[in-house]
Amino acid sequence: QVELVESGGGLVQAGGSLRLSCAASGRTFSTYAMGWFRQAPGKEREFVAAIIWSGGYTYYADSVKGRFTISRDNAKNTVYLQMNSLEPEDTAVYYCAADRRYLRVERSYEYTYWGQGTQVTVSS
Secondary structure (H helix, E strand, O other), X not given: OEEEEEEOOEEEEOOOOEEEXXXXXXXXXXXXXXXXXXXXOOOOOEEEEEEEOXXXXXXXXXXXXXXXXEEEEOOOOEEEEEEOOOOHHHOEEEEEEEEOOOOOOOOHHHOOEEOOOEEEEEEO
């Protein structure tokens, strides 16, 4: 079992920055990938970014490329999402996800473990 706890959400003006954190605990030693997804009201959950734990390979949705950066701290079992140049369209609940198996990182339904989510609101 893997537990994920997100933090760092909040209210920010357009153009501002936030850094989300996702701390993993439990059986994390064989994590394959961790990802960030988001869900806005009335919309489906969508892929934002992911990182392969071994090797650090990163993947991004086109909508956030160049603005968001995903990174990890192996010692702390934590993944981060640095979000810069935020836009009102980035407003959503952001979820952290993890899995120990090989998967297509952009497919939310392939992840086994999920955090409770953290709200990000960007005002115009």
